[in-house]
Amino acid sequence: ERMEAEGAGRVDQLWLATAKLVRGSVESQSGDYGKANALAKEARALANGADQNVGYWAAMMIGITARGRGQMEESLANLQDAFSAAEKADNAFRRAYALYQISQLHLAMKQPQRALVSSRQSYSSAEAAGASYVMAKARMAESAAMELLNEPARELAAMKEALAIARRSGSHIAESLALINLADIELRRNEFNDALEHSRRSLELAREFADVGLIATSKANIGFALFGLGRAAEGKRLADEALADYERTGATAEIASLLAEYSAYLEHSGDYKGALALYHRERKLYDEI
Numbered sequence: 001e002r003m004e005a006e007g008a009g010r011v012d013q014l015w016l017a018t019a020k021l022v023r024g025s026v027e028s029q030s031g032d033y034g035k036a037n038a039l040a041k042e043a044r045a046l047a048n049g050a051d052q053n054v055g056y057w058a059a060m061m062i063g064i065t066a067r068g069r070g071q072m073e074e075s076l077a078n079l080q081d082a083f084s085a086a087e088k089a090d091n092a093f094r095r096a097y098a099l100y101q102i103s104q105l106h107l108a109m110k111q112p113q114r115a116l117v118s119s120r121q122s123y124s125s126a127e128a129a130g131a132s133y134v135m136a137k138a139r140m141a142e143s144a145a146m147e148l149l150n151e152p153a154r155e156l157a158a159m160k161e162a163l164a165i166a167r168r169s170g171s172h173i174a175e176s177l178a179l180i181n182l183a184d185i186e187l188r189r190n191e192f193n194d195a196l197e198h199s200r201r202s203l204e205l206a207r208e209f210a211d212v213g214l215i216a217t218s219k220a221n222i223g224f225a226l227f228g229l230g231r232a233a234e235g236k237r238l239a240d241e242a243l244a245d246y247e248r249t250g251a252t253a254e255i256a257s258l259l260a261e262y263s264a265y266l267e268h269s270g271d272y273k274g275a276l277a278l279y280h281r282e283r284k285l286y287d288e289i
Helices: 002-009 012-027 035-048 052-068 074-088 092-108 112-129 132-148 152-169 171-190 192-208 213-230 232-247 253-268 272-288
Strands: none
Touching: 002 012, 012 035, 012 192, 052 074, 052 092, 052 112, 052 253, 074 092, 092 112, 092 132, 092 272, 112 132, 132 152, 132 171, 132 213, 171 192, 192 213, 213 232, 213 253, 232 253, 253 272
């Protein structure tokens, strides 16, 4: 707010654009991808190509939030713009972060081989930049690609490496994300006690930063672990909370993914009517995407 006031007072477009990116980042972490996307576009228009820093971060924010809303073409175009800007500036960190987000987009589009290539390129650039946070996230993307490629041993190894890097880096956000992904693997392996323990820890870390997405996903994983342990009523309460949290964000792709997983747990617990209702909601969202 202070930046906006100062920028308006001296008619400084770049200062105003930067303020909008900061505000957009807050909206994104608070879960409102629609507002964040709009603010990033306003920032880009204000900067009008005059500053490569604003241009890079605006393109990144548009790309990330568009993917979360299921707008894949807009996401890809902007992430490629961000990568090109990083290449032009010869900035290893920005190159690594753009490649990581591109790998996430390929995962969302069920293109595991492309995701694997981008994730490994991201890791190499992050290592060159000394950016352990992005190194951890790149290994998480590699693990997710290995899941889609049906390589369970490599999937688990990459995730454990991601968690180790996150802990060494001291980043609680990266650790929370790694624990969420490790719990996902454990849920698929029916290791429900381990999944419950790791999900409770990821929720504790996510709450330090009030990160809506990490909090919601941690709650969902706790709920699914409770389903697996035969505590369906408790599991349903947590999964419903997670779904409500996500629905407030407008993150269409994430909501659809959560509905699919939740539906499967309801089916396995014998709640066929509930499972079918969630299935129809999921298909409707995927049709929109």
